[in-house]
Amino acid sequence: MSTPSETTSGAVNAPVSAVEQRLAELGLSLPEVAAPVAAYVPAVITGSHVYTSGQLPFINGKLEATGKVSSGTEGTSDEPTVSPEDAKAYAAVCAINALAAIKSVIGDLDRITRIVKVVGFVSSDPAFTGQPGVINGASELLGQVFGDAGQHARSAVGVSVLPLDSPVEVELIAEFS
Numbered sequence: 001m002s003t004p005s006e007t008t009s010g011a012v013n014a015p016v017s018a019v020e021q022r023l024a025e026l027g028l029s030l031p032e033v034a035a036p037v038a039a040y041v042p043a044v045i046t047g048s049h050v051y052t053s054g055q056l057p058f059i060n061g062k063l064e065a066t067g068k069v070s071s072g073t074e075g076t077s078d079e080p081t082v083s084p085e086d087a088k089a090y091a092a093v094c095a096i097n098a099l100a101a102i103k104s105v106i107g108d109l110d111r112i113t114r115i116v117k118v119v120g121f122v123s124s125d126p127a128f129t130g131q132p133g134v135i136n137g138a139s140e141l142l143g144q145v146f147g148d149a150g151q152h153a154r155s156a157v158g159v160s161v162l163p164l165d166s167p168v169e170v171e172l173i174a175e176f177s
Contacts, residue, residue: 017108017109017110018110019099019109019110019112019145019146020109022144022145023096023099023145026141026144026145028096030096030099030100030103030109031058031059031060031096031097031100032100033097033100033101033104034055034056034058034061034097034100034101035061036053037056037163037164038163040053041053042055042100042101042104042105043098043101043102043104043105044105045105045106048175048176048177049116049173049174049175049176050102050105050106050172050173050174050176051171051172051173052098052101052102052171052172052173053101053171054121054163054169054170054171055094055095055097055098055101055169055170055171055172056094056097056162056163056164056166056168056169057090057091057093057094057097057166057167057168058093058097059093063164063166064090064093065080065082065086065090065166065167066080066082066164066165066166066167067079067080067081067082067123067165067167068080068081068082068123068124068125068128068161068167069081069082069083069084069087069122069123069124069125069128069130069131069134069167069168070082070083070124070125070127070128071083071084071128071130081125082167084128084130084133084134086167087122087134087137087167087168088133088134088135088136088137089137090137090167090168091120091134091135091136091137091138091168091170092137092138092140092141094120094138094168094169094170095118095137095138095141095142095170095172096141097170098138098170098171098172099145099172102172102174102176106176111176111177112146112149112174112175112176113149113175113176113177114146114149114152114174114175115142115146115149115150115151115152115172115173115174116152116153116173116174116175117152117153117154117155117172117173118135118138118139118142118152118153118154118155118170118171118172119154119155119157119170119171119172119173120134120135120138120154120155120156120157120168120169120170120171121157121158121159121162121168121169121170122134122135122156122157122158122159122167122168123159123160123161123162123165123166123167123168124158124159124160126160128158129158131156131157131158132156134156134168135154135156135168135170137168138170139152139154142172
């Protein structure tokens with residue numbers, strides 16, 4: 001279980017969950033919950049499950065990229081494109097943002113007993129078919145953080161456009177105790 005830690009000044013920091021410690025070991029930390037861009041809440045609880053709204057790859061309040069995901073050879077327009085490798089990294093950012101949303105409603109990520117499902121949307125050039133590889137960014141991160149409890153059902157869906165022209169959006173469903 002989490003324990004408070006003492007800083008060099010002697011002040012006591014808030015407890016850090018084992019999940020947040022694993023994120024830190026990966027060089028990551030939970031951000032503040034992204035403010036909704038429309039009329040919804042970041043996450044809701046029903047029974048022993050928490051559902052997140054779709055999370056975009058915001059870092060420090062800024063959308064990190066816009067445009068469709070394209071492997072570069074099949075681009076059909078002059079619109080900005082995002083490489084599959086970058087989009088995969090953005091999917092991991094979305095998953096971290098989803099964990100922040102979950103923490104905002106359950107209080108402690110150590111209460112998560114299982115990641116049940118990941119739904120990932122990839123704004124795709126019409127010829128791009130690598131959506132599963134992009135959403136692996138979220139799935140692989142969740143596996144690293146939660147181990148067996150991070151193994152989940154999943155959908156990876158190619159779409160023509162996402163909110164704010166984001167290249168990727170991820171939703172999570174998690175079970176907690």
